[in-house]
Amino acid sequence: MKLPDLKSQLKKVRRASKRRSIQLIISLSFTVVSILSMTFMTLAFYANYINTARQTAIDNNEQIIDQISWNLNSYLRNMMGISNSMYYNVIKNMDLTSDTMTKEMDLLYAANKDNLISIACISQDGALISAAPIATRKSGVDFTEQDWFTSTEEKIENFHFSTPHVQNMFESSNYRYYWVVSLSRSVDLNYMGHQRRGILLVDMNYSAIEQMFSRVNERGAGYVYLIDGDGEIIFHPQQRAINSGLAKENNAKAASYNDGNYIETFEGNQRSVIVKTVGYTGWRIVSVMPISELASNFNQLRLFMLIIISVTVFLILFGNVFISKIVTDPIRRLEESLSEIEDGRFDAERIYIGGSHEIRHLGRAIKSLLVQMRNMMDERVAEQKEKRKSELNALQAQINPHFLYNTLDSVIWMIECEKYPEAISMITSLATLFRISLSKGNNIISIKDEVTHAKNYLAIQQVRYKNKFEANIDIDPAIEDCITIKLIIQPLLENAIYHAVGDLDDEGEIDIKGYERDGDIYIEVRDNGMGIPPEVLENLLVEKTESKGKGSGIGLWNINQRIKLYFKDDYGLSIESELDEGTTAIIHLPKLTYEEYKKGVENEKK
Incomplete structure (x- = not known):
């Protein structure tokens, strides 16, 4: 638009604004003030509600993580208790030159078989001393080459937990092999008073951990996964997709986080991350909640608030128009009756008298003035008419x-x-x-x-x-x-x-x-x-x-x-x-x- 056209449009707007009625001014003023106030209050309430709801969602996630951390700790302590019971109650009291631990190991396995896949004791040189429920090692299996064996040898004073893997070291009559998490520790073996080091291996059933996390992930809002101290994934709801390269996870970054809440951006999406470390293991429970999912929970609230705002705006607009009409209608009717005077119709009876005291008084004053003007004009017109008639008649x-x-x-x-x-x-x-x-x-x-x-x-x-x-x-x-x-x-x-x-x-x-x-x-x-x-x-x-x-x-x-x-x-x-x-x-x-x-x-x- 050219500058002259813009100026002409602004002039038209200014002229139109000067012609606006008092009802329009009152309606617009109250409507604008009401809508602005309501909008401010709504936005403040909405922002506070959103922040509160988000914090509540985060708090709920923390409670869920605390609960799953407690469950996982209980499960791991139970497995560590099995390992301690086998070591302190059986192995330490046994001379392996003459005794065997097969019976005790079978009894311990039978008592905890729902959570165990196998228990085995291996010597420092990799020889199988005893195992339950299967005591036959598969041919070609070298225990000393297993990750759990080497990690235990490196730090003999600690418990060691492996990442999930398939336990296929022992012969199986049905050729079924299970996913396990191996708990290994260094033990002292007694041979006629001489101590030799060995390794006690407890293979925990991975499905117990999987079920524990799967129940949490069924809630549908975000997901929870488990990593070790190096960021290796122990459990993830999309683990197969991640292993096959179809999906990605920011697990390496999560391993560097301390326990707490974080907002991160991964693959262009913002998400809320909560990290909780599991005792004894160094594992980390990671809860991920995409910000978009947090926002999606408020869509129904937004729709509800939009409906409320729309209805409220309509009621405000209707109320303001109705009230302003009541207030300004007498003024408008008086103005309409005065417009007839502008058109030359000096009829005092058409002057509106109504409304509030001030408007009635104004109407009566205008009516009185109009009557006086009408009388003076009638007299003047009559005089001029008679004079005109006389002049024309005289001329004729x-x-x-x-x-x-x-x-x-x-x-x-x-x-x-x-x-x-x-x-x-x-x-x-x-x-x-x-x-x-x-x-x-x-x-x-x-x-x-x-x-x-x-x-x-x-x-x-x-x-x-x-x-x-x-x-x-x-x-x-x-x-x-x-x-x-x-x-x-x-x-x-x-x-x-x-x-x-x-x-x-x-x-x-x-x-x-x-x-x-x-x-x-x-x-x-x-x-x-x-x-x-x-x-x-x-x-x-x-x-x-x-x-x-x-x-x-x-x-x-x-x-x-x-x-x-x-x-x-x-x-x-x-x-x-x-x-x-x-x-x-x-x-x-x-x-x-x-x-x-x-x-x-x-x-x-x-």
Whole structure:
């Protein structure tokens, strides 16, 4: 968007903001404040809840690890107890030159066979002294090459725990071999008072450890695995996938952690890691909880809170709109009633008075002021209207001195020529003309009187112009008793004679026609003169023009203004003309009797 367009848009926004209603301001203000407050409280509550829930999940994981650590320790202590029992109760009290430990070893195995795969005692040089339940070594097996043997030889004073492996050193009748974790220790063997070192091997059933961790991992949130002190995996729920290279684990990093909680990133995923060391062994229990799983536990909470927020926002918005409407509706209705004043309708009864005390007081004050303004305006308008009527009527009532002089001169000529009947007729027409012009000071007369006035005027002019034109009058009798303004036809006849047919040789025609159409009255004055040029025609009724030279000096504008002044702007005078065809003046009046007109005037004054 260009800079000028941006400025124009900002101006529009500012203009729109200035036009905003008080209801909108109140609604938006309370809504924004409410939503912001609610959003802040919701976010604070949500953040606190998330942190608390995460800490609770971590605490639960720690409790689970503590429990599994206790179970594992119990299991390992039990295995160490078996080793101690075999060593201290059997081997130390036995002279192997003459005695055998097979029976005691079988009894000990039978008592703990659910957790044991085998027990064996091997001499320092790798010879099998005794074993249970199978005492036959597989051919080709060299005990001294086994990891548990070498680690025991390196540190003879400690217990040693191996990583999980398949125990296949002894012959098996069913060819079944089990996964075991080997517990080995150095022992002293007695041969006729001479001490020789040997190794006591206890093969623990790996499935017991596997079941222990599998039950924990069934909870579904994260997982728990077991490593030795060097990071080698002892148990993992995806151990086969890891061994085959299909999955990876950050076990080497976990081996470097001290006991505690950690947040790490592994393969692009953040996760919470808890590490717990198992006593005696150096093994580490590692709990892994992906952060995404912690967050996924809150999806239902998010949805619930979103629904609550949406409903609350709707209720806040609805409540604010409803309350602001109650508060601002009286102001709005008062403003709407005042807008009618701007449109020019000064009706005090339409001013709204309601609402709170302050708004009612304001409405009453405006109503009182409007009544005073209305009275002053009505008085002023009435004065101006009467003054305007007087001016127009006075102007219309003027008699052209040339017309009067020429008429009297014609009368004198008729008397001198002893044309007494014609002179009498002309004097009679002139007298009637003056009588109707005066009409006892009334400006409203009947159409019948106005037509009579026009006939007398035509009679005088036909004598003066020696019948150079013909005049035809066709007035519908049904409209003769309706009213009109006096002296509106005669000026049209005067213009038609002086500007159209007066200079024609016995070819002039003037037609006067009066009729009713669509409930209104129309009076047409048509001549067959030369017509009026368009540039002159368009200004005849919009400017205060006067006829040049001949004529009464009264412009058509005066007629049009008088009709509008008396009968409103819906009525008036219109002119139609075509060059070389003639001109038609059309008077448009309301169809009213004198009684109806007087009643309307009285109502208007009220």
